[in-house]
Amino acid sequence: MSNHQLDLGRFAEPALLILISLAEHPRHGYAMMEDIAAFASVKLGPGTLYGAIARLEERGFITAVETNNRRQPYRLTEFGYAALNDQLENITSVTNAGLERIQQQGKNPS
Amino acid sequence: MKASILLNLYPDAWRDRYESEFRAMLDDHPVSAMDALDIIFGAVDAHLRPHAHRIDGAAVPPGEASTPRRGSGLEALFFAHLSLFVAVIMVLGIINVATTAGNWWSLYPLWAWGTIVAVHGLWTFRWKGLLGAHVAFYLGLNAGLITTNIVQGGAIWFIWPLIALGVLVASHLLIVFQKISLIRAHLTATVLGLALVFIALLAAGAFDIAVILLVGVQLGVLLAGHWLMRRQGWNLLATHAFIYAGTLLLLLVNNLIEDPGDLWVRYPFAVWTILLTGHALLHFRIAKWSGSDWEAIMLEELGTREASDTQRQMLGALFLHVSVFLLGAIAFVALNLMTGISDFWAIWPIGVWYVLLAFHAGYVLAPRRITGSLLFGWVATSAGLIAIDFFSDGDPWWYWPVMWSAVVVAIALGATWGKRHRLIRMHLLGGIALAFALVVTDLVTGPPLWWFYAVAAIILTWVIHFGLTLDFTKAINPLSDDQ
Numbered sequence: 001m002s003n004h005q006l007d008l009g010r011f012a013e014p015a016l017l018i019l020i021s022l023a024e025h026p027r028h029g030y031a032m033m034e035d036i037a038a039f040a041s042v043k044l045g046p047g048t049l050y051g052a053i054a055r056l057e058e059r060g061f062i063t064a065v066e067t068n069n070r071r072q073p074y075r076l077t078e079f080g081y082a083a084l085n086d087q088l089e090n091i092t093s094v095t096n097a098g099l100e101r102i103q104q105q106g107k108n109p110s
Numbered sequence: 111m112k113a114s115i116l117l118n119l120y121p122d123a124w125r126d127r128y129e130s131e132f133r134a135m136l137d138d139h140p141v142s143a144m145d146a147l148d149i150i151f152g153a154v155d156a157h158l159r160p161h162a163h164r165i166d167g168a169a170v171p172p173g174e175a176s177t178p179r180r181g182s183g184l185e186a187l188f189f190a191h192l193s194l195f196v197a198v199i200m201v202l203g204i205i206n207v208a209t210t211a212g213n214w215w216s217l218y219p220l221w222a223w224g225t226i227v228a229v230h231g232l233w234t235f236r237w238k239g240l241l242g243a244h245v246a247f248y249l250g251l252n253a254g255l256i257t258t259n260i261v262q263g264g265a266i267w268f269i270w271p272l273i274a275l276g277v278l279v280a281s282h283l284l285i286v287f288q289k290i291s292l293i294r295a296h297l298t299a300t301v302l303g304l305a306l307v308f309i310a311l312l313a314a315g316a317f318d319i320a321v322i323l324l325v326g327v328q329l330g331v332l333l334a335g336h337w338l339m340r341r342q343g344w345n346l347l348a349t350h351a352f353i354y355a356g357t358l359l360l361l362l363v364n365n366l367i368e369d370p371g372d373l374w375v376r377y378p379f380a381v382w383t384i385l386l387t388g389h390a391l392l393h394f395r396i397a398k399w400s401g402s403d404w405e406a407i408m409l410e411e412l413g414t415r416e417a418s419d420t421q422r423q424m425l426g427a428l429f430l431h432v433s434v435f436l437l438g439a440i441a442f443v444a445l446n447l448m449t450g451i452s453d454f455w456a457i458w459p460i461g462v463w464y465v466l467l468a469f470h471a472g473y474v475l476a477p478r479r480i481t482g483s484l485l486f487g488w489v490a491t492s493a494g495l496i497a498i499d500f501f502s503d504g505d506p507w508w509y510w511p512v513m514w515s516a517v518v519v520a521i522a523l524g525a526t527w528g529k530r531h532r533l534i535r536m537h538l539l540g541g542i543a544l545a546f547a548l549v550v551t552d553l554v555t556g557p558p559l560w561w562f563y564a565v566a567a568i569i570l571t572w573v574i575h576f577g578l579t580l581d582f583t584k585a586i587n588p589l590s591d592d593q
Binding site: 028030033045046047048049050053070071 | 113124127128130131132133134135136138139141144145147148149150151152153155156
């Protein structure tokens, strides 16, 4: 098991979406919500978003960017990039295993 | 309702770190009902995981989150009040439905207390100074009076408080929105009030020029007192003395005309003389309330200027409360002595007032306002109950209310003590007080002895809570910042 797992309970999925959003470039809270809605069709509520941000920041996956603006941007840390990479590889591995089994059963709709 | 109000539900540490940026996000983002619910769940989560938002050295917009929030203690007090109101009204509603369905007596506390909560809320969050609280009081009070009048039937009387108090609200609106002076607003209220009395007497078919004169002169004395203070520079004591003399003279004339055989004017004369004497003694201590300063403070409170330092105002209000309490106590004792000393009834209003004063003093003076208020109030109430028990016959009973109310005070102490793990402190202190109360209850009421099981259950809940909150798994988590 990788050391970079997102052990965040019910916040694991929002946290993963936030990491993916920040992998592109730093974003503030509202920009993250917009981006996540665009690439994942998931609408995160403000409370959920900041619950996940607090956990990710606490664990060092993301960090606040210095700014004078009230809209506080965040960016991924190197640790965050590594955790995201591990997490996505893990998901890809699980996804591939699932698809393979469906194909073995000849149930692949395509 | 603005969604940003829901931020008050979050713990202080979370707000210090994220409030500014969270508010900025809410400014950008239209908040739906589901979002509001999500924010509430987020607040619960933030309370359950207090360490999740304690980031030392994290970037914070300069000059924003590091600035202490003004009035957060007042806001916390309001939300505590609101929570207590909702909880008690729900319990009363359930009792009402379960015991006397059809007789909806629980609507009365809902109305009365609900009006007070609304006033408290608008006083705390200040809409146009005290205008919001004034309007809330007016609407809440009259909604209840109108409903009562309609339900009970009979003559329509709700119209009178609706219009009479409406005159005061209208004057307040003129001050805030038309920026008129206090004395012009007073003049407006006087003219409208007098016109109202005139119309009321005509409508009731009881027109009496003597009543019009009496009310008119009384209102005129008040207006003249205001004018003397505002335009002639009289201080508050001199103005008080003027109104005292004018009003008592008017009452004396009325007494001599209406009921010369019973000189009832001696009662208000005696009480008011004591109050005026006390005012004179305090005069030099409250000199800042005299003359134009008084006008400025009143206008500030009525919403034409920003409020000044909260703690200074609160200390001033406490000082006045203590002064009025002392004068009131003297007045109650004097009235008691004038009506006979066989029954010393004055002790009851003085006792209740003393407890309220203790709550007030604790709130203003203690470093943790709500806890301080509860602690002072609890000590004062307990002392009062012990005294009552001591002077009454029968078995002692004081320890029941003292002991059980201590559980509430202990929980409040835990809620405001320290910066982290407040839930654990609430649980720990509340549990200790609860365990003590249960042990005493069991021992006093005699066998069967069950206190051991109750205490064991409390200790078990502590162990579970400590295990969940302190998150021992973090100790072996390689991702933890604590490594």
